[in-house]
Amino acid sequence: MNAFTYQIDDHLAFAFPQLEAAEELLALIESDRSHIEAFIDVMAETKTIEDEKDFIKMKLYGYADGTDYLFFILQGQKICGCIDIHNIDPKIGKGEIGYWLHSSFTKRGIISKSVKALCHLAFNDFGMNKLLICVDVDNAPSNRIAQRCGFTLTSTEPQDALLHGKLRDMNHYTLLKKQFKKGFDE
Template sequence: MTTFTYPIDDRLSLAFPQLNAAEKLFSLIESDRPHIEAFIADIAETKTLEAEKNFIKMKLHGYAEGTDYLFFIVYDETICGCIDIHNIDQKIGKGEIGYWLHSSYTKRGIVTKCVQALCGLAFKDFGLNKLLIFVDVENAPSNRVAQKVGFTLTSTEPQDVLLFGKLRDMNHYTLLKEHYKKGSDE
């Protein structure tokens, strides 16, 4: 892969998105759709390669505007998921983290390491002061990720997201720059 990467460890990195990876990313989603879309409405709506290309274009435009930072999660030089900061408000210095990972890569600490790294980038390089993660109350692994990285559960919002025609309750987590605990490698 010839793109800018941010190494996390010997096997794991974040890669700046490129449009020519859309087909690979879409194939990854299609190969694991029930797992990936279980808690993410945007993925559930991405049903074609063209929709995936448009998503990447939208995120690249958001990068140029300062409202989005999307990265591919790369493990052993293979794209296995995505992580981003979206809905960035530069005036307030806050943004929301979202991510997904192919099920064949779960239970390895990959997402926890990626969220930790992205928090470091957000606070040190992107000038943000506050990060949010919104997690379906039934998504135990993602709730654990937020807690492991040091986010504080600030509220549980009933019927906060519509997914497959059902209103879902969401846990809202917050991490302020002043409370961020840097990883051992920083």
């Protein structure tokens, strides 16, 4: 993949999204749709290469506006998932992290490393002050990731999100820039 990349470690990197990757990204989603859609409802709207291109374009417009930062997660040169900061409020430097990873790449620390790397970019390069991760209460792996990455559970919101037509309770985790910096200084 010829794209701007941000190296996380010897094998893991972020790639800036490109329309040319739409087919590869859709194939990845299709090969693991039931796993990915377990806690992400919006994937149901992505069925064609054009849908995927529209999604990438929307994220690129958000990047230009400073309201959205999407990266493909690369293991070697292959896309294995995505991570983003969305719902960005530039006035107060706040945004929400979201991610998904193909099931064949889970339990390797990829998302934990990716979240930490994205926090580093957000706080040091994007001028952010506060990051949130909102997780379905039943999504045990993502709850553990938020905790492992230094986020603090600030609330559990009843009926806070719609997933497959049902209202779901969500855990809200927060990380401030000063907490992130302190964690790296210790």
